[in-house]
Amino acid sequence: MILMVAFRVELTKADQLLAGAALLSAALIGAFAQIVTWRERILRRNREVERIKVRALNEAGAHVLASLVMSVVLTVSVFVLANLVLDCAPLYVHVIAWILSGISAGSFAYVALSLVIVANLLWDAFEREEHDIIDENPPQFPSAL
Numbered sequence: 001m002i003l004m005v006a007f008r009v010e011l012t013k014a015d016q017l018l019a020g021a022a023l024l025s026a027a028l029i030g031a032f033a034q035i036v037t038w039r040e041r042i043l044r045r046n047r048e049v050e051r052i053k054v055r056a057l058n059e060a061g062a063h064v065l066a067s068l069v070m071s072v073v074l075t076v077s078v079f080v081l082a083n084l085v086l087d088c089a090p091l092y093v094h095v096i097a098w099i100l101s102g103i104s105a106g107s108f109a110y111v112a113l114s115l116v117i118v119a120n121l122l123w124d125a126f127e128r129e130e131h132d133i134i135d136e137n138p139p140q141f142p143s144a145l
Contacts, residue, residue, distance in 0.1 A: 002102065010094065011101040014082035021075040024111065028068040031118070035061045038125075053125045060121040067114040074107035
């Protein structure tokens with residue numbers, strides 16, 4: 001963010017960024033709903049083995065909610081940025097545009113990195129779920145008699 005202000009970077013075509021930010025917020029809400037559903041299904045089993053998966057899902061849910069908050073901040077900053085008129089504007093309008101551009105870029109970066117962490121946590125929980133299913137129901141091979 002500081003670099004964007006220092007180098008006076010202004011994001012243009014903020015209308016397309018606004019649509020992307022809004023879609024990102026909606027996708028994060030859907031992802032949180034999926035994580036909560038998966039967590040409830042695991043908690044219904046009420047076994048000791050499930051604690052690691054529940055912890056991973058709790059952490060993934062927390063990251064998704066934090067990313068959702070950041071995407072709301074992103075949407076608001078891009079919305080204001082899209083409505084700024086920068087043609088023949090005084091210097092303070094450009095300073096506002098630089099700051100909002102920095103906030104937008106920082107928010108996008110935070111959400112992207114959080115989604116990488118969430119993908120890793122969900123993959124870990126998925127792998128453990130698969131191993132548990134195989135351990136509970138080992139494959140039955142026909143006898144050769």
